[in-house]
Amino acid sequence: MANFVLVAGARLGAWAWDEVVPYLRAAGQGAHPLTLSGLADKAGVPAGQQTHVQDIVDEVEDRDLRDVVLVGHSYSGIPVGQAAERIGDRLAHVVFVDSSLPADGEAFVSAWPDGGAMVKASIAENGGFWPLVTAAHYDGQGLTDEQIARIVAGSTPHPGATLTEPAVLSRPLDELPATYIQCLLAGAGPGSGVAELLTGKHWRLVDMDTGHWPMFSRPRELAQIFLQAAGE
Numbered sequence: 001m002a003n004f005v006l007v008a009g010a011r012l013g014a015w016a017w018d019e020v021v022p023y024l025r026a027a028g029q030g031a032h033p034l035t036l037s038g039l040a041d042k043a044g045v046p047a048g049q050q051t052h053v054q055d056i057v058d059e060v061e062d063r064d065l066r067d068v069v070l071v072g073h074s075y076s077g078i079p080v081g082q083a084a085e086r087i088g089d090r091l092a093h094v095v096f097v098d099s100s101l102p103a104d105g106e107a108f109v110s111a112w113p114d115g116g117a118m119v120k121a122s123i124a125e126n127g128g129f130w131p132l133v134t135a136a137h138y139d140g141q142g143l144t145d146e147q148i149a150r151i152v153a154g155s156t157p158h159p160g161a162t163l164t165e166p167a168v169l170s171r172p173l174d175e176l177p178a179t180y181i182q183c184l185l186a187g188a189g190p191g192s193g194v195a196e197l198l199t200g201k202h203w204r205l206v207d208m209d210t211g212h213w214p215m216f217s218r219p220r221e222l223a224q225i226f227l228q229a230a231g232e
Helices: 021-026 049-062 074-084 117-125 145-154 192-197 219-229
Strands: 003-007 030-034 068-073 091-097 178-183 203-208
Touching (some): 003 049, 003 074, 021 219, 030 049, 049 074, 068 074, 091 219, 178 192, 203 219
Parallel strands (some): 003 030, 178 203
């Protein structure tokens, strides 16, 4: 049995996986949606980048999970990628869902065209948090009005330090057994770093004809990709 540890992107919590979890469990697999510190039901808990990495490692170790498939969506690909190399032989696979990837010494905002200046300014103006976005932010992503309303209602401001503090990697990402899911409606394809990793023997690419939040727009299809990645 695989154990899927599911980590959603910025501003989201474990609740974002509510429609994916039943498909995984119906297939006889373990599903462990995780809320990172400072978000959703853990709002108010101080968090930096390494806090989020430790959240994931603790979930795996405290539950004594084996055959773990770590899933990171959007921002959460950064802490998931770091946690993957820290859980040793418990790891079976990593799935990056239209996500950022960690680079040693680099932060989430490092990849932004302005070096993250606008994000950092927004965080400074909002008490140390990346603020919420309006419903219009989700237009054109294959989501219904009801799904957008649900995302907006459930979102919480994101702890800014997790976006500006650097990732810490001890070995290359290309050594991880990984699947990268590209959501085609999200616009630009995988960056050069992802493209390079996909040339290696351990990584593969899967396209989804939907937007950046497939756990809402295509939960059944997404769960099936997860199961295939785990070899189920």
